[in-house]
Amino acid sequence: MPRLPVDRTIPPPPGPLRPFRFPPFLRTRLPNGLTVLATRMSGVPLVSMELVVPTAGGQHDPNGREGLATLTAGLIDEGTVRRDSMEIAASVERLGGFLTTGADWDVGYLAAGLLAGNRAQGLELLAEILASPTFPEAEVERLRRQRLAEILRRGHDPSALADERLNRVIYAGTVYAGSLIGTEGSVPVIDRESVLDFYRRHYLLNGSALIAVGDLDPEDLLREAEAAFEAVAETKAPTPPPIRPTPLGGIEVHIVDRPGSAQTELRLGHRGVERMHPDYVPLLVLNMILGGKFTSRINMNLRERNRYTYGATSRFVGRLGPGPFLVGAAVETESAGAAAREVLFELRRIRQELVEPGELEEARSYMQGVFPYTVQTIGDLAKRLEALAVYSLPDDYFDTYLRRLDEVRREDVLAVAQRHLDPERIAVVAVGPAEELEPQFAAVGEIKVWSPEPRAQLT
Amino acid sequence: MPDINLAFERHTLPNGLRVVLHRDATLPLVTVNLWYHVGSKNERPGRTGFAHLFEHMLFQGSEHIPTHEHFRQVQMVGGVANGSTWYDRTNYYETLPAHHLDLGLWLESDRMGFLLPAITQENLETQRGVVMNERRQRVENQPYGRAGERLHELLYPGDHPYHWPVIGYMEDIAAATLEEVRAFFRTYYTPNNAVLTVAGDIVPEAALERVQAWFGDIPAGPPVPPVSAPLPPLGERRVVIEDAVRLPRSYFGFRVPAYGHRMWYAADLLAAVLSGGKSSPLYRDLVYDRQIAQDVGVHVSPYEEVATCMGVVTARPGVEVEELEEAFLSHLARAAAAPPHPEDLERARNRVLTELYSGLQKLDTRADLFSQFTTFFDDPGGVAEEADRYQQVTTEDLMELAQTCWTAEQRVAVTVVPRKSS
Numbered sequence: 081m082p083r084l085p086v087d088r089t090i091p092p093p094p095g096p097l098r099p100f101r102f103p104p105f106l107r108t109r110l111p112n113g114l115t116v117l118a119t120r121m122s123g124v125p126l127v128s129m130e131l132v133v134p135t136a137g138g139q140h141d142p143n144g145r146e147g148l149a150t151l152t153a154g155l156i157d158e159g160t161v162r163r164d165s166m167e168i169a170a171s172v173e174r175l176g177g178f179l180t181t182g183a184d185w186d187v188g189y190l191a192a193g194l195l196a197g198n199r200a201q202g203l204e205l206l207a208e209i210l211a212s213p214t215f216p217e218a219e220v221e222r223l224r225r226q227r228l229a230e231i232l233r234r235g236h237d238p239s240a241l242a243d244e245r246l247n248r249v250i251y252a253g254t255v256y257a258g259s260l261i262g263t264e265g266s267v268p269v270i271d272r273e274s275v276l277d278f279y280r281r282h283y284l285l286n287g288s289a290l291i292a293v294g295d296l297d298p299e300d301l302l303r304e305a306e307a308a309f310e311a312v313a314e315t316k317a318p319t320p321p322p323i324r325p326t327p328l329g330g331i332e333v334h335i336v337d338r339p340g341s342a343q344t345e346l347r348l349g350h351r352g353v354e355r356m357h358p359d360y361v362p363l364l365v366l367n368m369i370l371g372g373k374f375t376s377r378i379n380m381n382l383r384e385r386n387r388y389t390y391g392a393t394s395r396f397v398g399r400l401g402p403g404p405f406l407v408g409a410a411v412e413t414e415s416a417g418a419a420a421r422e423v424l425f426e427l428r429r430i431r432q433e434l435v436e437p438g439e440l441e442e443a444r445s446y447m448q449g450v451f452p453y454t455v456q457t458i459g460d461l462a463k464r465l466e467a468l469a470v471y472s473l474p475d476d477y478f479d480t481y482l483r484r485l486d487e488v489r490r491e492d493v494l495a496v497a498q499r500h501l502d503p504e505r506i507a508v509v510a511v512g513p514a515e516e517l518e519p520q521f522a523a524v525g526e527i528k529v530w531s532p533e534p535r536a537q538l539t
Numbered sequence: 540m541p542d543i544n545l546a547f548e549r550h551t552l553p554n555g556l557r558v559v560l561h562r563d564a565t566l567p568l569v570t571v572n573l574w575y576h577v578g579s580k581n582e583r584p585g586r587t588g589f590a591h592l593f594e595h596m597l598f599q600g601s602e603h604i605p606t607h608e609h610f611r612q613v614q615m616v617g618g619v620a621n622g623s624t625w626y627d628r629t630n631y632y633e634t635l636p637a638h639h640l641d642l643g644l645w646l647e648s649d650r651m652g653f654l655l656p657a658i659t660q661e662n663l664e665t666q667r668g669v670v671m672n673e674r675r676q677r678v679e680n681q682p683y684g685r686a687g688e689r690l691h692e693l694l695y696p697g698d699h700p701y702h703w704p705v706i707g708y709m710e711d712i713a714a715a716t717l718e719e720v721r722a723f724f725r726t727y728y729t730p731n732n733a734v735l736t737v738a739g740d741i742v743p744e745a746a747l748e749r750v751q752a753w754f755g756d757i758p759a760g761p762p763v764p765p766v767s768a769p770l771p772p773l774g775e776r777r778v779v780i781e782d783a784v785r786l787p788r789s790y791f792g793f794r795v796p797a798y799g800h801r802m803w804y805a806a807d808l809l810a811a812v813l814s815g816g817k818s819s820p821l822y823r824d825l826v827y828d829r830q831i832a833q834d835v836g837v838h839v840s841p842y843e844e845v846a847t848c849m850g851v852v853t854a855r856p857g858v859e860v861e862e863l864e865e866a867f868l869s870h871l872a873r874a875a876a877a878p879p880h881p882e883d884l885e886r887a888r889n890r891v892l893t894e895l896y897s898g899l900q901k902l903d904t905r906a907d908l909f910s911q912f913t914t915f916f917d918d919p920g921g922v923a924e925e926a927d928r929y930q931q932v933t934t935e936d937l938m939e940l941a942q943t944c945w946t947a948e949q950r951v952a953v954t955v956v957p958r959k960s961s
Binding site for chain 2: 085086088089092094095096097098099100122123124126166169170173174175177178193194222226228229230232233236237238338340341342343345373374375380383384387388389390410411412441442445446447448449450452453455456457458
């Protein structure tokens with residue numbers, strides 16, 4: 081075989097670029113008020129159909145009834161006028177499919193995944209569940225007990241404890257301070273009546289979206305959806321209360337005491353921005369440089385330079401309301417204070433100095449280049465279409481997004497850092513042995529120590 | 540499998556590197572997936588965690604690629620890179636925009652052929668620290684985190700290579716030396732102990748030419764030392780461990796025939812019969828009807844020497860562990876005594892099929908499967924036959940599996956109970 085020349089000393093030049101465009105999809109609002117977003121993806125003989133209800137998310141949880149949205153979503157498929165809970169589950173699972181219902185802060189959802197040939201049964205079932213759930217008393221009781229056990233279990237999960245404490249601190253007085261799954265106090269007072277009431281007021285066809293992706297013909301799907309979902313007289317959905325948390329007065333340190341922990345779960349965070357905020361795209365670029373990828377500043381600092389952690393990341397969580405900006409890492413306890421100071425250092429630095437041209441270029445080309453990788457599966461594509469529906473984004477959003485990245489300059493990154501990062505009014509949460517942690521944070525900010533259970537403040 | 544593109548061609552370079560090429564131009568992506576047939580089973584007691592620590596060292600650069608440049612080069616063009624270590628193998632991959640195929644081949648061939656100059660004490664110390672934190676994060680600071688490794692310690696004797704955890708024990712991670720890193724590289728990271736799959740928007744002929752250009756000159760290494768896996772019969776064993784948890788949880792372990800064996804597929808299918816979905820007998824009985832369990836599952840791992848079947852069941856508050864375990868085990872006993880209900884079998888067969896299809900959607904998963912079947916069975920065509928292997932399992936196979944493997948004498952159990960507060 082002839083020796084072929086390669087030059088190992090420099091990165092090899094790329095071949096010719098192959099173009100990528102977001103796949104075409106159908107988006108139509110039916111006369112019954114339901115919006116359908118559908119696209120064909122035929123690599124494997126599967127379909128995914130998801131009904132997304134943007135008026136039924138956790139942001140509608142009433143005060144004192146935290147967890148109502150997720151409990152209602154969890155109960156909606158536990159019985160209809162035609163079938164009981166097990167019959168519903170078995171009808172899908174016998175076909176190799178799955179049915180899952182739930183709620184996040186923004187939406188309630190019912191999703192079915194099936195072999196492509198069973199699409200009709202799936203659609204029929206989703207329509208039946210949405211239109212005629214019965215919420216049997218026994219199922220309400222069963223799910224409440226299961227939920228309470230889950231809350232107990234999470235009370236010992238250091239990562240969940242850290243997230244929960246952070247939200248309680250930075251969103252005090254707003255619905256985001258609560259727990260989506262509810263608390264020991266709220267779940268017992270949620271009864272069948274409150275579930276039924278939530279369902280009636282929030283699960284509306286009008287404004288909901290059916291996302292269908294897979295080995296299907298979008299036009300066929302559209303006809304089937306029109307037939308399956310009957311229009312009913314509906315009232316307007318209630319408007320959720322505005323989420324306007326008061327910024328902290330300074331750097332607040334909250335230690336959740338977990339004696340004997342092998343490590344410390346560390347979080348730093350404050351409120352971020354809504355998903356629809358005009359700064360969202362430049363903020364994604366900022367975050368990519370700060371803590372959004374392996375070679376980001378925070379990961380390189382905490383993991384590779386200081387060996388404090390297996391990995392550290394930051395993110396802006398986009399929601400209908402202002403989701404959090406947060407930095408998270410599991411760090412060795414003896415370095416937890418130092419790790420928090422390094423994070424603060426990186427937050428201050430990126431607000432004071434322009435990022436390096438190379439850093440911006442890397443972040444941009446990573447975000448543009450990696451996009452096709454993130455739309456490989458039926459689930460990937462469904463998630464993208466869901467974002468269009470829930471956040472009212474235009475059809476060309478993802479193509480525009482790739483171009484908009486080109487327009488982000490270093491000055492824009494600095495400007496959005498100054499507007500949306502606030503390292504002087506930030507919550508620092510550390511879940512670990514308080515005795516070892518307290519001295520390390522004395523110089524960071526005012527310290528409060530919490531016991532994980534009961535959730536009382538110790539000092 | 541119907542309608543699914545699993546076309547491939549295979550080649551072997553003169554240095555022994557086996558190459559699988561799979562063309563799928565659906566998206567402008569290419570993935571470079573490299574399996575080395577070495578994992579924690581090639582370690583020895585007192586030197587555990589080495590294969591995994593070594594995987595970390597492989598991201599610290601090589602002769603022509605400075606420290607931290609591997610990830611930077613990949614991310615700069617919009618690629619993703621990672622690696623993972625398991626009992627039987629270690630894999631590495633880069634998935635890149637298709638026009639950057641050469642970049643992936645450059646990075647992987649440089650660390651296969653030119654790693655040694657980049658192995659420094661400083662890089663070793665950094666990765667030792669990172670891995671120790673990884674162990675704390677994944678094992679020691681996780682509720683129930685130690686149970687899985689305790690189960691393997693019981694299920695396999697001390698000199699069996701599945702006895703110790705892939706991530707290793709803390710004191711062994713602390714003890715690894717630079718010279719051991721070098722020796723490990725020379726012994727196992729050779730073209731003749733590796734499989735390279737290139738998949739995506741490629742022209743196979745041109746891709747093969749590039750593979751030859753980058754990998755062709757790397758010299759073959761000596762044959763890899765065999766692994767000894769003595770497996771004396773088990774007697775029932777059990778441990779109870781205390782942990783910072785509120786809900787007790789029981790883990791059961793059984794040995795089942797190795798991945799690839801007909802009875803392995805029987806075990807995996809039977810696991811789906813018993814616990815795959817809300818309408819499965821275990822979930823329905825323990826979680827739904829009697830409400831004594833918070834969750835329940837049976838899983839079978841695809842190991843190469845012998846496979847582990849693990850059952851996990853978590854108690855509801857106030858439920859005695861004995862009651863929970865008895866209820867769980869009664870379903871295993873029933874599986875040995877009678878064939879499954881036809882509806883449960885139909886559900887499990889369809890579920891396995893759906894999961895197989897679903898797993899084939901991602902290019903990097905598909906490439907990983909080609910590498911896996913070539914590494915374990917020297918047969919990339921096995922990817923397309925996987926569905927049939929499940930369909931060929933009979934109800935007699937399922938009963939035989941339950942009768943021979945799920946006996947009390949061959950069972951180990953780890954029960955995690957809440958730590959008594961002082």
